[in-house]
Each structure stands twice: as structure tokens, then as C-alpha cells.
Amino acid sequence: MPTITVNGQSIEAQSGMSLLQACLEKGIFIPNLCYLKAMTEPPASCRLCFVEIEGQPDPVAACTITVADGLVVSTDTSAVRQLQRTALQLLLSVHDIDCKNCPANKQCALQDLAKFLKVPLKNKPTETYLREPAIDETHPHLTYYPNRCILCGKCIYVCQTRHGQSSLSFAKRGFDTVISFYGALEIDQQACDDCQQCAQVCPVGALVMKSG
Amino acid sequence: MNDVLTSEEKAILADIQQYLSESKRDRSRLIPVLQYIQARLAYIPYQSIALVAAHFNLAPAEVYGVASFYNQFRFNPPGKYPVKVCLGTACHVKGADIILENFERKLEIKEGETTPDREFSIERVACVGCCALAPVALLGESVHGNMAPSKVEGIFTRIQVEKEMEARQKSEK
Amino acid sequence: MTVANHQALKAVFQRIREQADQRKTADTDGAVPKITIGMATCGIAAGAIETKQTFEQALAERRVEAQIYTVGCIGHCYAEPVVIIDHPDSGFAPIFYHNVTAGKAKMLVRQFLIEGDPCFEHIYGAMETNEMIPSVTEFDRFNQEVRVVMEKCGHINPEEIDDYLVSGGYSGLAQALQMAPEDIVAAIQHAGLRGRGGAGFSTGRKWALAREAESLEKVVICNADEGDPGAYMDRTIIESNPHQVLEGMAICARAVGAHQGIIYVRAEYPLAVKIMTRAIAQAETMGILGRHIFETDFNFRIKLFQGSGAFVCGEETGMIRSIEGYRGMPQHRPPYPVVNGLKGQPTVINNVKTLACVPPIIEKGYSWFRSIGTEESPGTAIFSVVGDVVHAGLVEIPMGVTLRELIFDICGGIPNQKAFKAVQIGGPSGGCLPAAFLDTPIDFDSLTQAGAMMGSGGMVVMDEDTCVADVSRYFLDFTQNESCGKCTFCRIGTRHLLDILERITKGEGQDDDLQRLQDLSLDIKKGSLCGLGKTAPNPILTSIRYFKEDYDAHLKEGRCPGLVCRPLIAYYIDLDKCARGCDACVGCCPTNAVFTTSTRKKGIDQQLCVKCGECVVACPPEYDAVRKVSPPHLVPAIERPAQPENAEDA
Incomplete structure (x- = not known):
């Protein structure tokens, strides 16, 4: 089993597992939105699960990295948080923030991440850009x-x-x-x-x- | 959900069904098949998506998802005279947006729309590759180079004249 | 392959070539004048079909014997339609005529072909050095070019494989088939060939990786999904010499061990699709592609796939998804396509120009290729130089030539005595460079260092009447439209960038907008999934670096220095220059914004004016009365009379 170091702590991970999954299973939280454990090829599209890996200049998406022995990883650097906050702000800027009337209120991934990353739900500089609010009702259910x-x-x-x-x-x-x-x-x-x-x-x- | 088809389009749809029955069900044929439909009908009506979905054993949403990703496919019929305004870099620098605006003003439709009588439609296209003639507009297949707002007027006058001549020839027969 | 096999292969190739030669000789009658017409898309757009028909008609009417020969494009777009007439009996060398309209065509048949007068006033130049007419080889536009990829473009008929064979084509493939595949890869590596589609990755390295990948099936894809809105060299190469690309693909397939090839051409290029389809069929019929190529045990089939128009499909993984029948959304790399590509098979994807470089390298050797260009970027670069430049068109130059030499010497500089302001290189992923960078040599690394990039080879020259903020807005509008929508940074981030640029170009920018643009740009570069997103902010970052004063003028003074951004400009008519009673501007105005003043001169109703600039064109040059200003409040107040003078007409 590969051993990796995350935030100074040494952890064992199952080989073949993604770095994101390995961290989540050991209780090290990395923000993520598009990842499901069962996925063999995660889309890597939400751009939140950034971590820094020693030897790589820029943060990388943890869901795209397969654990390898000796990886040295940091999940809480300023570069990582900067990208995560920007990504979340971008998502929020096109999100209709009307939590009171939303069934996901209090169990919403965006609310959780906003709290974790200390990003306000409504953010002045990145004003909101909503699409036409056409709600799609064509499905029977x-x-x-x-x-x-x-x-x-x-x-x-x-x-x-x-x-x-x-x-x-x-x-x-x-x-x-x-x-x-x-x-x-x-x-x-x-x-x-x-x-x-x-x-x-x-x-x-x-x-x-x-x-x- | 079905689009309203003309009888001519219905006949083509039967052709498409025939074409499908002769082509492989390999998914890599999906885009070529959609291109065939677009070439035949000039757009992809709902009925054809249902046919294609059944042929490849896919959900209609999946087929629509692929088709709507690409610029080539349209889901409403174009006009008899499709106007395409090139918005490539060279054309932009020479004021292509002004040309587009003139067509929009003249036809009273926006880019991506078709006039209610289905005569004209306007599209913006990326480079058509005659940058030395910028700005360029296409009417059907014919290229109009060095466009100017006043030439927009001229193009429509010419179409009008052609139409009238056609009508006269018909009535003479 | 054994020595005996090599002999057999040589014999087969020799036979194919000789047969082509015989067919060609039977076709051409040496004594008859030969009229060569450029018929690629650009020529056709400029009216080449009409020109050709006129020649045919005029020849028939006047019973003149001549051969009309259609070729692709020689790259001189500014001169289209281009015609070269070789009339041996006249005693003149072959002559290059430019802008040959139907009228000129008729005249040339009558005066030159019949009467022997070559119409000196319409000559552009002779194709060979001679004593009577200046030769084009003396012009910078011709003699500074070095043609590796485009050597045969405009000289052979792209629809006839015989033409390619007779001019030496497919001998690189015949040679490659006598080499060990490792040696082919080694030759490309030694040549230092770098991918011509963008970032300049080593082609030899790519091939080596694909060769090492263990798999029974491998694929070679030719990327002809040219999406940069201002670059059209890939299309032109396919329309002018498709076989050189096919030959490059076959050599690549041999080197990496592939048996299937796909050429991915944009469906918006119908002529390229038609010519390429025909080329593949001809090559297969002659045993140059398909099974048992040149009667050896090497099989390689090429299919053509039409791209449905998504810029992002130029990205390798997006292209593969699209061929597989999915939405062309890029995927995380690694795994790279050379290891795990189309349907999981190792896949080499090379650009049209890269592949077209391959046959000459094999034929003439890698040291010949290295002798062109620079140490780190050997070979040539092809640019489509467009915009405010005298001789727009396709140019192939050795790497290392400076921007100044390319723009001012080869392409004739800026027209209308205007000053150079900027050159945009590399399209939506590239950047804008100012005059201070004109002495930058053109090679992969120097351009990247300066903040632009080689990219696809689009080059837009801009004069003093250009607004750099508007150009950035244009490119962001493009990338934003072409974003696949998969990842957060590109999908939403570029939208914010565009929005900020839109408000700046409307004069509604906010104080910290420049900072905001830069911060967000850097995050998008770092955070995006694929190359399209990672490079989308480049036009903004370079233009803020080099043209900050342009942005400042918009932000602080509401002024557009290039007089481009329409919300920030206004037109008025200088009453001192306006001629009483002249109505030129009235008729041309699309919105009836021009009115007659009480002194029977003209004024512009600022409320109705859409700032199209037609009145500037319409105003006779001797009056030159229409003025354009920024910011708009500089317009002097000219009252529209309450009662129109000609009320009785209305």
C-alpha cells in the first residue's frame, strides 16, 4: 500500500485510489463538487479539489492524481485556497441565491463550501450573471x-x-x-x-x- | 414536442430512415449521421433525433446533447436565403459587427433567427477564409466581399428584382 | 525488410511514377499557351470561377487554343484572382497577373493570346528572370520566403495525384518504407521538428512515445480543425496540395506502427473536404494508401472525419471525444493520447503543417531541415498575415526572421501611410505585441517569451486606428462562445472577463477593473482543465502589459484612442467643409440620421446615428467633411431645424 504525506501527516492509501478519495477517507476534507466515489474517470470539471504536490509548480486537482508512494501533499496552502475561493465565487455568481425558498437549504453543497472556504454567498465584486430563468418542466417527474x-x-x-x-x-x-x-x-x-x-x-x- | 414538417420534409425523413437502416450502429457514426440529416433537411428536427436515438440505442437527450454542442447543427429551419456574416479577426477589425447590425436592422431579426416567412435567416460565422476581402458576408453560397452598410441594401434590392423576374416568367408561362 | 524487397519497392514506385509521367505528357501539349488559375477558397471568393468561365468562353468564341490549368493557392490573397499565363510563342516568360476580373480575362485573351501584347500595365511580374519584364523573384514578397510545406502549393493541380507524383511526391514515403521504423522516428527527432499547431511540442518525442506504447492498433490523426478566426493556412494547404499531408501521415503511421488514420477537417471547409476525399481515393486506387502500400506488407487506411464546428475540438482530447461520437469536451491529461487515445488506442495527433513537413525531411535528410530556421526552432513558419497590411496572405518564412522583416519587408508594411500599432499573433490563445517588439525573431520560444505564441499561425497587423481593448474583447467573446462549458473557470470565468471588457469598451468601466481582470485571468490560467481555458486570458494579459494607456483612456477619460469603440465615439459634419446642396451622405445613411441645416448644409442627428461610418466613405474626398471624435461630447452642437425645409415633399 502506498504511503503518502498529507499536511505533514503520514497516511496509507489503497493503491489505484485517487488522491482525493484517499484524503476524504482519512477525514482530510478537500472541497469537491463533481466527484463520486464510484467514478472510474472523474470529470475533474468543478475545479475545487486543488492540492499542492511537492515538486509541482501549480496546484493540481486531487481527483486526477492516483496515489503513489512518497507523494507529499498540502491541502491548505494560500495558492490552493485562492483557486478554490475563485472557483466557488464563480459558481455562486451564476447561482440563484434564494436559500429560503430552495429545497436544498441547509443541505446544500454550496452553503457548506462557502462556510468552509469563508466565502460570502453574495459577493459584490463578482456580480451575478443569471441565465434566463427558464425552469424546465418538460419532464413528467x-x-x-x-x-x-x-x-x-x-x-x-x-x-x-x-x-x-x-x-x-x-x-x-x-x-x-x-x-x-x-x-x-x-x-x-x-x-x-x-x-x-x-x-x-x-x-x-x-x-x-x-x-x- | 414534434416539429411541424412540410410534406417534402416528411419524404426526406423517410429517406433518412432508409439511410439509417443501411448504416452501422457504431457510435462513431453518430456525428456523420447527424451531418447527413443536416445536409438533407438543413436542420435537425425532433423526429429525426428520435430516429437516430433509436438507431444507436441512445436516449434522445443524449443525441440532442451531442448535436447541440456543435455549431454546425441547428434545430430550427433556416431561411430560403441564409445570410452569414463573417466575424473572423480580419473582418472584425474592419467593422463586421456593423455589417451584422445592418442585416439585423433590415430584416428585423436577430442573429440565429429566421424571418417569420422563412425567407431569410442570419448567422454569424467564424472565419470563412477570405480575409483579404474583409469584411465578408455570404448570401447562400455567394460571397460578398468588402461589405459596407450601403451594400446590404443593394443585396436585398437584387433579390427583390430576381424574385419579381421569376414571378413574371412564371406568369408568362 | 530485405534488400530484395527494397529493390522491388523501388521498382514499384518507379513504375507508378513513370505511368503518371506518361499520362501527364499525353495531357499537355507543349506548344499551346497555358493559363494557370488559382482556385482555392480565397481565389473563388474573389471571383476565380467567373474568371475561369470567362477565359473558357473567350477562348471558345475566338477559337484560340489554350490549356486552362487549375491550381490551389500560392498564398498571395491580396492579389486574387491570380492568373499565370505561359505563352511560349509570344517570347515572354510566364507572367503573373493579379486581380484578374472577367473583364481583364477577356482582354488578356484578345490582346495577349491573339495579338501577343502582354498588357504591361496589368502585369504583376514575370515568373522567371528575363530581360523584358521585372521578375517576381526580385520582390521581397517572393524572394524572402522559403517554402518547405507550401513548395508545391499553387504549382500543381490538387485534384490530380499525377501532378504530385511528377513533381517528386511520395518519394519520401517510398524512402521511409525502406527504413526501419525506429530510424524514421530518429530522423524526425534529429530534425528537431516541433508541432506546428500551437505549443511546439517535439514531434519526434511524440512519435517515440507512440512507438513505445504497446498496442496492436494505433491511430494517426491529422488535425485540420483550424478554428482560429483569422488563420486559414491548414485549409489552403489541403486545398492546394493534399497529398503531401497524406504522405506525412503514412510516414508517421509507418514510424509508430499504426494502420488507421483519420483526417479531421472542419465541415465549414467544403472545398478542402472535397479535395481531400478525392486525394484519398486516388491514392488508394494507385496502391499508395490502403492495403499493401507499394506492394509491401504495410497497410494504412485513411478516413476523413468532418468536424462539426467547435473550436475546442482542436484540443487533442476534445477531438478524440468528437470522433467517438460524443460532445467534444476535453479530458484531463494524463493519460495523453499517445498512450491512451481514440477508443483507448495509442494515438498520434499532428497538425497539417507538421505532417506536411515530414516528407521533405525524410527525402532531403534532417540536416537539410536543420539548416533552415534556428537551432531551437528548425524549419519554417507559416502565417496568414491579415489586417492592416499591404500584401495580406499566406507567407512561409524560415524561423528566426523578425516580425519587422515579415510585416514591413515581405508583406509591404501598413497601407495608407498609417503608423503600426500592434500585431496580434496566435489568435485567441496568443497576444498583442507593440512596436517595441518588432525586432523579436519569429520562433516558438521568442514569441512565448514576449507574451504571444506561435499558436496556429494567425497574424493580424493593426494600425493606429485600432483599439487594443476592443481586440481583447473580440477574442474573449470568441473564447467565451467556444468554451465547452465543462469546467468552472473557463465556463464562468471567461464570461466575467468578457463582461468587464464590455463595460470598459462602453466607457462604463470601474476603477479596479484592470486589477480584477488581471487577478481573474491568472486564476483562470491556473485553474482551467484544458489548454483553451489556460490560454484564454492571454490576449488580456499581454494587452494590459503593453497597452495599458489604451485601457486607461477608456476607464479614466471615456475616450477610445483608436476611435473604434462605438459607444465612445461620435460623428459630425464640419460645416466649414461641407458643400452646400451636396447630398452624398444623406443617401448612404441607413438610419436617416443626416439632416439638412438651415444653411442647406448637413448635420448628424446623434440620437439616430448608429456610427457605421458610411457617411465618411460617401463624403466626396474634395470636401472630406465628416469628422470622428472621442469622447462623444466633443461634437459641436448642430441644431436640427424643427421644420424640415422640404416638408412639402414628405
């Missing part, structure tokens, strides 16, 4: 709030894993990227009804089961 979504892709991953192919997908590109239900009316409604995993995995209340 789900409602999608693009202005809450952080595009972590966990919903697509769980749907894909559970059903072999996902009835959710990223659609469009760039700043306009959304989760799409395109063609949802044609899918097996019963399967969706019994599953609900996508709504459960959503860390920010962007995918919500329609009540009733």
Missing part, C-alpha cells in the same frame, strides 16, 4: 432549475449507471450548457418514478421531484 445547477454531472452519472443509458444529458455548450430532458416524454415513466436517484444526488436542489 422532474423539475430542472438551470439557475441553481452547477453542472457537476452527478445526475447524468447515476442515471447512466442505474439504467445503462441516461435520459438526462448535458446540452448546448459553454455558458449556455444545461441539463436536458430532451425527449423525456418518450421514456419509460415507471422507471423514473421508482428511481429518483438523480434528484437525490443533486447537491444544490437543481433537480427536484415533482410533488404528487
Whole structure:
């Protein structure tokens, strides 16, 4: 088993495991949003799980590093925190901050990270840039709030894993990227009804089961 | 959710079905198949996505997700005369945005839209590769170089004249 | 391969070449004049099809015998449509004519082909040194170029493989097949060839890694997904000489042990797609591609994949996803494609220009290649030089030539007696350099050091009437549009950058905007997942470094020094110069903003004016009465009469 040093503390990790997973399992918290333990190829898209590794000039995403014997890692340097805070501020700048009326209130990943990284939820210099607040109601069971979504892709991953192919997908590109239900009316409604995993995995209340 | 198709488009859709039945189900054929549909119909209506999804055994959302990623695919029919304004670097430096604005003002639609009568549509395109003629606009396949706002007017006048001549020829027959 | 096999291969290649030679000789009748027309996309855009039709018509009408020969592009875009007439009986050397419109074509048939008068006033130059006409070889635009990649472009018909064979094509491949694959890799490594698509990674090193990778199937991909909005050399090379690229791919495949190749061409390049498809088919029919190449045991098939238009697919992992049928979103590297690429197979991805360098290196040896260019960047660089420059077009120069030599000597400098302000190199990932950097040699490392980059080879020259803040805004608008949306920094970060630049160029910038731009830019560079995001802030960072005064003028004075940013400029008509009764500007105004003053001169209604500048063009030069100012409040007040004078007309 490879032994690595994290913040001066020596820990043993399972070989083949990602650095992020190894740290999380030993109770060393590294902010992350798009990572699920079961993923073999994490998307590395949220850009929060930065750490510094001795010998590398810039912080790297811990989910992309496979543990190797002798890695010396710091999770709490100023360079790491700087990037994490900027990434979180960017996500918050396009997030509809209306916690009172959000089902994810008090169990929201963004709230947790804001507390951890000491970033205010509303931030003056990075004003908010919301998309058109078009809420997608086309799915028979789900409602999608693009202005809450952080595009972590966990919903697509769980749907894909559970059903072999996902009835959710990223659609469009760039700043306009959304989760799409395109063609949802044609899918097996019963399967969706019994599953609900996508709504459960959503860390920010962007995918919500329609009540009733 | 179905798009409204003309009878001509429906016939093409049948062709597409035939084409699909003869092509492999390998996922790497997905984009070439979408390109075939776009070439035939000039856009990708919902019905064709459903066909493609069934062929590759994918969810329609997955197919739409791929198609909507790329600039080439559009989901509403273009006009009979598609206007494309080049916004490459050389054209930008020579005022391409002013040309685009003139088309938008003249046709009363925004870039990415089609006029209600389906006659014209406006698109912005990245470099069409005739930088020495900047700024450049395309009307259908024909390239108009060294564009100026006053030339925009001229282009529409010419189309109008052509149309009238066509109509006259038809009525004479 | 044994010696006997080498002999057999040589014999096969010899036979193919001789057959091509015979077909060509049968085709060409030496005595008949030969009219060569450049028919790549740029030529066609400038009207080459009409020119060609006119020649055909005029020749038929006047019963003149001549051969029309279509070629690709020789790189002189400023001169399109370009025609070269070789009329041996006239006693003149082959002559280069520029801007040959239909009218000129008719005239040339009548006066030159029939009457023997070459129309001196329309000649650009002779193609060879001679005593009667100055030769183009004496012009800087011609004699400072060194052509490795574009040597045959504009001289052969890209639609005929015979032309390529007769001019020496595919002998590099024949040679490579007689070498051990390791030796091919070694030759490319010794040549010091660096990737022409961007960062300049060692091509030999890439091939070596792919060669070492253990796998039964390997793939060679040619990256022709040219997305930089101002660069078109890859398209031109494919449209003018597709076989050199195919030959490079085949040599690469042989070196790394691949049997399948994909050439990824943008679907927006229909002519390139058509020409390349034809080239592949011809090569396969002749046994130069496909199974048993030159009757050896080497198999290599090339398929063409049309890219559907996403800039990010120029990134290796994005391109692979797109070929596999997914959204072209880049993935974290490592693993690098040379180890784990298309469908998990080791994959070499090289740019068009890189691959086109390969056949000459194999043919002429790596020391020949090293003799061109500089120690660290051997070979040539190709730029599409556009913008405010006299001779815009494609230029191939040895590495190490300075920016000044390229812009002022080879490309003829800035037109209209304007001053040079900046040159943008490397497109959306590159940077803007000021006049102080004109003596920078053009090579990978010097440009990167200066803050620009070789990138794809787009070069935009800008004169004093350019606003650098606006150029940054333009590039950010581009990258923001083309961001794949996967990672936080690029998706949202570039949006914030664009937003700040938009407010600066509208004169609504805030005091700490420059600081904010720089801070966010640095975070985006460090935090983004792929190369597109990591380089997206470059245009901002270099322009703030070198042109801070441009930003300051916008921020502090609400003034655009280049008179470009429309919210910060205004037009007015100088009443001292305006001619009474002249209506030139009235007719051209798209919004009826021009009115007649009480003195029957003209004024501009600032509320209606959209600042398109048409009136400046329309105003007769002898009056030259339209003025452009920034900030807009400098416009003198000219009252619009309450009652229009010609009310009765309305």
C-alpha cells in the first residue's frame, strides 16, 4: 500500500485510489463538487479539489492524481485556497441565491463550501450573471432549475449507471450548457418514478421531484 | 414536442430512415449521421433525433446533447436565403459587427433567427477564409466581399428584382 | 525488410511514377499557351470561377487554343484572382497577373493570346528572370520566403495525384518504407521538428512515445480543425496540395506502427473536404494508401472525419471525444493520447503543417531541415498575415526572421501611410505585441517569451486606428462562445472577463477593473482543465502589459484612442467643409440620421446615428467633411431645424 504525506501527516492509501478519495477517507476534507466515489474517470470539471504536490509548480486537482508512494501533499496552502475561493465565487455568481425558498437549504453543497472556504454567498465584486430563468418542466417527474445547477454531472452519472443509458444529458455548450430532458416524454415513466436517484444526488436542489 | 414538417420534409425523413437502416450502429457514426440529416433537411428536427436515438440505442437527450454542442447543427429551419456574416479577426477589425447590425436592422431579426416567412435567416460565422476581402458576408453560397452598410441594401434590392423576374416568367408561362 | 524487397519497392514506385509521367505528357501539349488559375477558397471568393468561365468562353468564341490549368493557392490573397499565363510563342516568360476580373480575362485573351501584347500595365511580374519584364523573384514578397510545406502549393493541380507524383511526391514515403521504423522516428527527432499547431511540442518525442506504447492498433490523426478566426493556412494547404499531408501521415503511421488514420477537417471547409476525399481515393486506387502500400506488407487506411464546428475540438482530447461520437469536451491529461487515445488506442495527433513537413525531411535528410530556421526552432513558419497590411496572405518564412522583416519587408508594411500599432499573433490563445517588439525573431520560444505564441499561425497587423481593448474583447467573446462549458473557470470565468471588457469598451468601466481582470485571468490560467481555458486570458494579459494607456483612456477619460469603440465615439459634419446642396451622405445613411441645416448644409442627428461610418466613405474626398471624435461630447452642437425645409415633399 502506498504511503503518502498529507499536511505533514503520514497516511496509507489503497493503491489505484485517487488522491482525493484517499484524503476524504482519512477525514482530510478537500472541497469537491463533481466527484463520486464510484467514478472510474472523474470529470475533474468543478475545479475545487486543488492540492499542492511537492515538486509541482501549480496546484493540481486531487481527483486526477492516483496515489503513489512518497507523494507529499498540502491541502491548505494560500495558492490552493485562492483557486478554490475563485472557483466557488464563480459558481455562486451564476447561482440563484434564494436559500429560503430552495429545497436544498441547509443541505446544500454550496452553503457548506462557502462556510468552509469563508466565502460570502453574495459577493459584490463578482456580480451575478443569471441565465434566463427558464425552469424546465418538460419532464413528467422532474423539475430542472438551470439557475441553481452547477453542472457537476452527478445526475447524468447515476442515471447512466442505474439504467445503462441516461435520459438526462448535458446540452448546448459553454455558458449556455444545461441539463436536458430532451425527449423525456418518450421514456419509460415507471422507471423514473421508482428511481429518483438523480434528484437525490443533486447537491444544490437543481433537480427536484415533482410533488404528487 | 414534434416539429411541424412540410410534406417534402416528411419524404426526406423517410429517406433518412432508409439511410439509417443501411448504416452501422457504431457510435462513431453518430456525428456523420447527424451531418447527413443536416445536409438533407438543413436542420435537425425532433423526429429525426428520435430516429437516430433509436438507431444507436441512445436516449434522445443524449443525441440532442451531442448535436447541440456543435455549431454546425441547428434545430430550427433556416431561411430560403441564409445570410452569414463573417466575424473572423480580419473582418472584425474592419467593422463586421456593423455589417451584422445592418442585416439585423433590415430584416428585423436577430442573429440565429429566421424571418417569420422563412425567407431569410442570419448567422454569424467564424472565419470563412477570405480575409483579404474583409469584411465578408455570404448570401447562400455567394460571397460578398468588402461589405459596407450601403451594400446590404443593394443585396436585398437584387433579390427583390430576381424574385419579381421569376414571378413574371412564371406568369408568362 | 530485405534488400530484395527494397529493390522491388523501388521498382514499384518507379513504375507508378513513370505511368503518371506518361499520362501527364499525353495531357499537355507543349506548344499551346497555358493559363494557370488559382482556385482555392480565397481565389473563388474573389471571383476565380467567373474568371475561369470567362477565359473558357473567350477562348471558345475566338477559337484560340489554350490549356486552362487549375491550381490551389500560392498564398498571395491580396492579389486574387491570380492568373499565370505561359505563352511560349509570344517570347515572354510566364507572367503573373493579379486581380484578374472577367473583364481583364477577356482582354488578356484578345490582346495577349491573339495579338501577343502582354498588357504591361496589368502585369504583376514575370515568373522567371528575363530581360523584358521585372521578375517576381526580385520582390521581397517572393524572394524572402522559403517554402518547405507550401513548395508545391499553387504549382500543381490538387485534384490530380499525377501532378504530385511528377513533381517528386511520395518519394519520401517510398524512402521511409525502406527504413526501419525506429530510424524514421530518429530522423524526425534529429530534425528537431516541433508541432506546428500551437505549443511546439517535439514531434519526434511524440512519435517515440507512440512507438513505445504497446498496442496492436494505433491511430494517426491529422488535425485540420483550424478554428482560429483569422488563420486559414491548414485549409489552403489541403486545398492546394493534399497529398503531401497524406504522405506525412503514412510516414508517421509507418514510424509508430499504426494502420488507421483519420483526417479531421472542419465541415465549414467544403472545398478542402472535397479535395481531400478525392486525394484519398486516388491514392488508394494507385496502391499508395490502403492495403499493401507499394506492394509491401504495410497497410494504412485513411478516413476523413468532418468536424462539426467547435473550436475546442482542436484540443487533442476534445477531438478524440468528437470522433467517438460524443460532445467534444476535453479530458484531463494524463493519460495523453499517445498512450491512451481514440477508443483507448495509442494515438498520434499532428497538425497539417507538421505532417506536411515530414516528407521533405525524410527525402532531403534532417540536416537539410536543420539548416533552415534556428537551432531551437528548425524549419519554417507559416502565417496568414491579415489586417492592416499591404500584401495580406499566406507567407512561409524560415524561423528566426523578425516580425519587422515579415510585416514591413515581405508583406509591404501598413497601407495608407498609417503608423503600426500592434500585431496580434496566435489568435485567441496568443497576444498583442507593440512596436517595441518588432525586432523579436519569429520562433516558438521568442514569441512565448514576449507574451504571444506561435499558436496556429494567425497574424493580424493593426494600425493606429485600432483599439487594443476592443481586440481583447473580440477574442474573449470568441473564447467565451467556444468554451465547452465543462469546467468552472473557463465556463464562468471567461464570461466575467468578457463582461468587464464590455463595460470598459462602453466607457462604463470601474476603477479596479484592470486589477480584477488581471487577478481573474491568472486564476483562470491556473485553474482551467484544458489548454483553451489556460490560454484564454492571454490576449488580456499581454494587452494590459503593453497597452495599458489604451485601457486607461477608456476607464479614466471615456475616450477610445483608436476611435473604434462605438459607444465612445461620435460623428459630425464640419460645416466649414461641407458643400452646400451636396447630398452624398444623406443617401448612404441607413438610419436617416443626416439632416439638412438651415444653411442647406448637413448635420448628424446623434440620437439616430448608429456610427457605421458610411457617411465618411460617401463624403466626396474634395470636401472630406465628416469628422470622428472621442469622447462623444466633443461634437459641436448642430441644431436640427424643427421644420424640415422640404416638408412639402414628405
